[in-house]
Ligand code: HEM
Ligand code: SF4
């Protein structure tokens with residue numbers, strides 16, 4: 001695609017901290033290259049803001065290559081913007097044209113309070129992982145990789161679930177702010193493997209309990225999460241977690 | 255939600271089946287006979303209590319889900335494009351259910367209560383002469399009753415287009431081969447049941463059956 005430059009109008013959510021009430025601010029940005037990423041466009045804007053003595057816009061980012069899940073922005077009504085299976089750092093400005101007005105908001109969920117501007121607190125996800133997203137292993141030498149036979153299909157399904165980067169787009173896009181896709185990916189990746197079997201029942205019960213405690217909503221199977229997930233995590237994982245949960249709830253041990 | 259929803263779905267099969275007897279166009283003879291059997295069989299009377307329990311439970315679950323889910327996003331998006339990632343009816347189950355509830359209140363107070371009054375008032379003196387078919391026919395001469403029923407059926411249609419497959423996912427059933435099949439059966443079920451239900455008031459109103 002041919003390179004072009006564009007002038008844009010940005011409407012960005014500005015909020016001082018989690019206790020203050022935020023509002024939208026309008027910023028004109030000029031001479032943005034179609035080859036830039038959305039975050040680089042923000043870098044240009046922030047440089048301009050800083051050099052003119054104004055406050056910059058705070059946003060989360062880290063890897064800038066689509067693997068860490070930090071870059072969380074709700075762009076023009078979509079989690080991570082107009083492209084599907086994509087993160088904001090991998091969203092390129094060629095998705096927009098000259099003269100566009102772009103509205104950028106933080107993830108909206110009671111469980112993800114806004115810390116500043118576009119930055120939200122996603123530690124609720126960490127606490128869900130702490131509640132059961134682990135396996136117990138004996139210390140000592142690492143076991144031989146082929147010591148445990150694993151069905152190729154299970155290995156692949158587990159690997160796909162494990163590709164969740166914890167970005168929270170599923171929660172952001174869900175009308176119920178439900179975290180079921182994230183939690184089910186974390187439950188599935190371990191439930192499918194022999195290493196995950198010892199804590200299988202307590203894991204799903206504890207992680208779901210923590211999820212509810214954090215104030216995420218209930219899943220009503222709209223499947224918006226799957227459509228907006230940058231890693232294409234399947235809602236089949238949610239069904240698997242429901243299965244795991246029912247089984248664990250019915251078993252006498254837990 | 256899944257279990258109660260599926261129970262209500264299975265009830266609707268019986269309900270639409272019995273009511274479809276009116277299409278035999280025999281002056282309601284078959285329909286009245288089946289309806290009489292349904293209201294006098296004690297097993298069915300027992301199931302009827304279960305039906306009301308399931309419906310009430312389903313509504314209570316729906317309200318709880320709705321309340322918790324509204325609380326999960328206190329600040330809404332200024333700009334939102336949910337149509338890009340999900341179907342409108344999957345996001346409108348509460349609204350569709352509420353429309354259904356209003357319809358059901360009207361529906362039950364018309365036909366169900368009249369049948370019960372005939373059964374029990376004055377020691378069942380009106381039971382033998384109670385003609386549900388004639389009552390249906392009379393009700394469906396009024397255009398506004400027909401309109402209310404059509405609105406009810408349309409709400410049911412969209413509620414079930416999402417609800418049927420959704421119930422299976424909730425119960426943990428999602429399978430490469432069977433889920434597409436469940437979706438097709440769900441659409442087939444919904445289209446057939448809703449079409450038959452919608453035809454009943456329309457057929458009486460238009461005089462196709464009498
Ligand atoms: C004939 C009547 C009805 C049938 C057959 C029916 C069936 C269903 C089914 C199968 C589901 C999906 C369950 C799941 O995904 O686990 C559902 C969900 C739901 N129903 Fe009903 N329903 C009926 C009436 C009602 C009524 C009267 C309400 C009233 C308030 C209601 C409110 C809801 C709500 C709020 C959900 C939400 C769950 C979601 O968003 O997926 N339903 N229903
Ligand atoms: S499931 Fe997808 S959308 Fe949700 S946190 Fe993981 S990668 Fe992000």
Ligand code: FES
Nearest residue numbers: 064068069071089
């Ligand atoms: S910055 Fe790491 S995924 Fe975007």
